Amino acid sequence: MPVIDVQHDVDALTLTSTAEFAAPVERVWQVYADPRQLEKVWGHPTYPATVVDHDLSAGGAVNYFMTSPEGDKYAGWWRVSAVAPPRRLEFEDGFADADGRPNPNMPVTVIAVTLDDRDGGGTRMEITSTFATVEAMDQLLAMGMDEGMTAAMGQIDALLA
Numbered sequence: 001m002p003v004i005d006v007q008h009d010v011d012a013l014t015l016t017s018t019a020e021f022a023a024p025v026e027r028v029w030q031v032y033a034d035p036r037q038l039e040k041v042w043g044h045p046t047y048p049a050t051v052v053d054h055d056l057s058a059g060g061a062v063n064y065f066m067t068s069p070e071g072d073k074y075a076g077w078w079r080v081s082a083v084a085p086p087r088r089l090e091f092e093d094g095f096a097d098a099d100g101r102p103n104p105n106m107p108v109t110v111i112a113v114t115l116d117d118r119d120g121g122g123t124r125m126e127i128t129s130t131f132a133t134v135e136a137m138d139q140l141l142a143m144g145m146d147e148g149m150t151a152a153m154g155q156i157d158a159l160l161a
Contacts, residue, residue: 002157003150008141013131015146019153021123023160025115028123029086031156032056032113039064041155044148047074052100056083062091063100075100081110089113093129107136127153 002019009016021028031037035054042049047066054062062078075096082090090113095106102108110130118124127149131137 003153006146006150008137008146010134010137013134013137015129015131015137015141015149017127017146017149017153019125019156020118021125021156021160022121023123024121025117025123026086027160028115028125028156031159032089033085035062037159038062040159041152044144044151045155056080056085056089058083063096065096073098077102078111087115107132107140109136109140125153125156 002021003017004020005016005018007016008014031041033056035051038054039049039051042051042064043066046069049064049066052063052065056062058080060080062080063075064077065073065075067073075098076094077096077100078091078093080089080091082088091111092108093111094108095103097103112128112130114126114128116124116126129145129149131140
């Protein structure tokens with residue numbers, strides 16, 4: 001499992017997951033830059049993603065849905081705020097209704113993905129999710145966000161192989 005650390009910081013309202021991969025930064029970046037690769041790793045393995053729109057430029061959007069084992073679809077969205085290929089990506093991440101519109105009843109998180117070189121040509125990935133409130137953090141953690149993030153990041157090794 002590539003995830004080496006998961007930290008909850010209630011004071012900073014963050015969940016930070018760190019993973020290491022035996023591939024160069026440029027290759028790991030492609031996991032986010034290519035929507036077909038992103039589909040293989042965004043979300044829990046039992047809820048595969050389908051990316052509908054994919055624009056990783058600042059101000060761009062990524063729209064997707066995940067399909068449960070029973071066939072139920074759960075939509076989500078990203079609004080990209082900053083991108084510095086192949087090192088950093090920042091976006092808002094939220095839930096959406098069946099038509100892809102943001103669900104105002106669910107929390108939005110700000111996610112920062114940072115890729116750094118590791119000795120030996122590998123990559124250290126840090127994903128920090130920042131929550132607006134303690135209540136939003138508690139709600140998403142109770143829904144299994146930390147386990148889902150760990151499981152999602154755990155799929156990257158197979159894609160890189």
